[in-house]
Amino acid sequence: MVSRVIPVEVFDLVIFGGTGDLARRKILPGLYRRFVAGQMPPDSRIIGAARADLTEEAFRALVGEAIAEFVPPDRQDKAAIAAFLARIGYVSIDAKGTAGWDALRAVMRADVVRAFYFSVAPALFGDIAERLHAHGIADGQSRIVVEKPFGRDLASARALNVTLAQHFSEAQIYRIDHYLGKETVQNLMAVRFANILFEPLWKAEYIDHVQITVAETVGVEGRGAYYDKSGAMRDMVQNHLMQLLCLIAMEPPYHFDPDAVRDEKLKVIRALDPVRPEDIVRGQYLPGGGQGGYVEHSENPQSRTESYIALKCHISNWRWKGTPFYLRTGKRLRARASEIAITFKEPPHSIFDDAKGWRENVLVIRLQPNEGMNLMMMIKEPGPGGMRLMQVPLDMSFADALGADAEDIPDAYERLVMDVIRGNQTLFMRGDEVEAAWAWADPIIAGWEARGDRPQGYDPGSSGPEDALMLMHRDGRRWREIRE
Numbered sequence: 142m143v144s145r146v147i148p149v150e151v152f153d154l155v156i157f158g159g160t161g162d163l164a165r166r167k168i169l170p171g172l173y174r175r176f177v178a179g180q181m182p183p184d185s186r187i188i189g190a191a192r193a194d195l196t197e198e199a200f201r202a203l204v205g206e207a208i209a210e211f212v213p214p215d216r217q218d219k220a221a222i223a224a225f226l227a228r229i230g231y232v233s234i235d236a237k238g239t240a241g242w243d244a245l246r247a248v249m250r251a252d253v254v255r256a257f258y259f260s261v262a263p264a265l266f267g268d269i270a271e272r273l274h275a276h277g278i279a280d281g282q283s284r285i286v287v288e289k290p291f292g293r294d295l296a297s298a299r300a301l302n303v304t305l306a307q308h309f310s311e312a313q314i315y316r317i318d319h320y321l322g323k324e325t326v327q328n329l330m331a332v333r334f335a336n337i338l339f340e341p342l343w344k345a346e347y348i349d350h351v352q353i354t355v356a357e358t359v360g361v362e363g364r365g366a367y368y369d370k371s372g373a374m375r376d377m378v379q380n381h382l383m384q385l386l387c388l389i390a391m392e393p394p395y396h397f398d399p400d401a402v403r404d405e406k407l408k409v410i411r412a413l414d415p416v417r418p419e420d421i422v423r424g425q426y427l428p429g430g431g432q433g434g435y436v437e438h439s440e441n442p443q444s445r446t447e448s449y450i451a452l453k454c455h456i457s458n459w460r461w462k463g464t465p466f467y468l469r470t471g472k473r474l475r476a477r478a479s480e481i482a483i484t485f486k487e488p489p490h491s492i493f494d495d496a497k498g499w500r501e502n503v504l505v506i507r508l509q510p511n512e513g514m515n516l517m518m519m520i521k522e523p524g525p526g527g528m529r530l531m532q533v534p535l536d537m538s539f540a541d542a543l544g545a546d547a548e549d550i551p552d553a554y555e556r557l558v559m560d561v562i563r564g565n566q567t568l569f570m571r572g573d574e575v576e577a578a579w580a581w582a583d584p585i586i587a588g589w590e591a592r593g594d595r596p597q598g599y600d601p602g603s604s605g606p607e608d609a610l611m612l613m614h615r616d617g618r619r620w621r622e623i624r625e
Contacts (some may be wrong), residue, residue, distance in 0.1 A: 149562040151184045151253045155245065157236065157269055158260035158609050159189025159200070163288070165207040167319075168260065171555035173208050177218065178224045178551075180559060187254075188230040190245060200231035215505045236265045255283040256561050263290060267304040274308045284561050286315045289380055289569070293371065294586075295579035302572040313559050316570040320381045322553030322560075325512045327390050327568070329467040329481070330397075332506075332514070339504075340393070342485065345464040349501065349618075353385050355470040355508075357476075360426060360601075361448060365439035371445040373423075377470040383410065384570070385481055385528040390456055399566040403574055410577040414455040423589065423596040424449035426473040426604035433600070435472075445598045448472040451609040452585075453616075465616070469609060473601040476625045478596040479508035484618075493528050500532045510625055545625055 144200055149473060154172075157163050175181045189200050208222055230248060235239030249255060257273060266287060273279035287305070292298030320326060333340055342348070355377060361368040382395055387406035394401035425448050429436040435448045449471030456466065485502040503517040515534040522529040551559070589617065597606040604610075604623050613620050 146178050146180045149254075150563045151254050151560055152256055152504065153184045153188065153249055153583050154256045154558070154562070155188045155190050155249075156260055157190045157234075158214055159231070160191040160193050160195070160203060161260055163260045164189070165203070166211055167552075167554040168258065168327055168558065168608065169204050169207050169551060170211040171558060172620050173212060173557050174216065175551065175559060176228070177216070177221050181226070183224070186228050186230060188245070188248060190232050190233060190234045190241070192233065192235065194233050195231055195519065195551075197229070197231045201226045201303045204229050206399065218355060236261065236272075237268050242272055242278070242438055246278045247277050249278055254562055254564075255279065256286065258286040258558070258561075260288060263287075263292075263301060266301065266309075270308040278364055279308070279311070281313075282315050283309075284315060284564070286317055287556070287559055288317055288573075290371065290375065290489065291380070291575045292454045292579060293315055293375055295576060297582050298575050298579045302576065306572075308550075311572055312566070314572070315557075315566060316572075316575060317557055318380055318570060319553040319557065320382055320508070320536040321384055321568040322555075322557040323508050325508050325514065326385065328514070329506055330402075332504075336415060336486050340455075344460045345462055347486055348464050349484045349486045350464060351386075351389060351466045351484070352621055353382055353468045354391075354482075354621065354623065355382060355479045356474040357470075357472050358474060359474045360432065360438050361435065362433070362438040366441075368448075369441050369444055369446045373450040373470050373472075373478050374582060374586055378450060378452070378468060379578050382468050383471060383578050386468070387453070387485070389481060390461055390466070392460065393524050395490070397567070399569075400571075402567050403571045407571070407574050407577055408458075409451075409456060409463055410459045410574065410581060412456050412461075413581050414457050415581075416452055416454060418588060418592065418594075420453035420612065421452040421585065422449075422587065422606055422609040422612055423447035423594065424599045424609070425596040426471075427598045428528075428589065434598075434601075445593075445595055449474075449596070449599060449605045449609070451612055467613065467618075467620070468619070469605065471599075471605050475602055475604055475623045476512065477625055478625055480621070481506040482509070482621050483511075493530060499559075523552065525564040 156168060158164060169187070172181060172187055193268050205222060205226060208217065232245045232248065234245060257279065261269070272284065280512070285305070292301050332345060387409045387589060390409045391405035392408065394405045396603050425435040425444070428437065436442050436444050439446065449469070451467065451469035454466040454468060483504040487501060500517070500519065502519070504514070505517070513536070515536040517532050517534055519530050520533055522531040557568060597608055599606040604620065610620065
């Protein structure tokens with residue numbers, strides 16, 4: 142059964158970029174769901190802020206359309222939608238000028254939580270932060286939410302942190318990575334630290350290797366020019382996959398406390414070894430299936446930007462020395478799937494004659510689709526004729542375990558925005574954590590740029606470049622099949 146809903150304090154939430162795609166697809170529909178669930182107090186307000194010259198009625202109509210499009214029909218209720226829209230306001234504002242700021246200050250309340258969601262380009266973060274203070278809209282208790290990218294390298298990440306720190310303390314800054322809001326990602330911490338079953342085995346002595354996969358079926362069409370300036374390393378590995386790696390590899394924190402958790406994650410990043418060139422595979426998807434390839438979608442025939450990357454990483458500490466972590470992510474792959482697979486070592490001695498039937502124990506955490514976990518175990522194959530072994534899953538998916546209640550689990554953005562209102566930073570990145578991740582990633586990127594490496598082409602609908610298979614095969618291992 143889904144846990145009880147605990148309402149947050151009354152708040153004023155300003156969404157800069159309130160007419161943008163992220164607000165329409167995720168933030169506003171997610172807030173509606175929290176309103177319906179009873180977690181958002183009726184006196185709370187959501188104020189859209191954007192350049193568009195809209196009336197409040199026009200913005201409310203836009204919010205209503207977003208709910209109709211992105212909330213399942215069986216979760217839409219006319220009375221609830223009307224009550225939610227009554228909580229919606231709008232201010233037309235110039236992020237780089239003076240227009241609209243006095244109007245925004247006039248609608249803010251002094252006795253409620255004030256939060257500001259920067260759903261805009263990072264280039265505007267400094268302008269908005271400065272004006273929030275210059276116009277007396279934000280104070281020492283206010284909170285800001287900033288979306289990635291948190292810079293494109295260490296220098297720009299530091300500059301961004303300095304800019305934000307001029308107006309807000311670290312305790313007020315919430316750097317959001319929606320992967321950390323996924324139910325299964327948080328359950329990873331529960332599995333590790335709430336069960337004596339796993340934690341004693343969670344080290345190099347018993348774990349052969351770890352695979353982290355984030356595969357997508359879509360390409361970069363429609364945003365190729367933007368993506369070509371980042372690539373899979375900057376877009377996915379440095380943030381999303383890095384966060385997953387940290388949660389798997391970190392030491393138990395002394396308490397489930399924001400800084401205690403983030404301290405341990407930071408130690409993991411700082412313990413990462415430099416990645417050798419031979420342990421990196423980069424790829425670009427080719428044309429196929431009636432669609433263009435990456436170079437067509439990026440509008441750059443000379444592009445050397447990767448739409449796929451696989452890396453073999455090592456963590457130099459007592460817990461993980463000698464256990465490789467294999468990371469991969471890519472566009473236009475066989476299926477949309479995100480998972481973490483922890484593969485345990487074989488027993489030191491087999492008492493069974495049918496040694497060929499033995500397969501590793503694997504704990505698989507599925508992030509999408511069909512969030513859940515399964516543990517692959519060896520059992521006796523049913524029937525007479527000796528002790529033949531077979532592998533079966535001990536399976537738990539949220540959809541099966543919770544039934545209809547699974548639909549009431551908050552999605553990542555719902556959970557994280559409510560955490561902002563609560564003032565809980567556990568699932569948000571700290572500034573030094575972001576900088577440490579870039580300090581590890583920058584030399585990897587600089588290395589292939591200096592060598593002039595070109596990404597290897599791969600067929601759309603495949604598992605990626607052939608060289609990525611060899612990255613595992615030469616170690617006597619294999620990638621797990623990419624499938625939904």
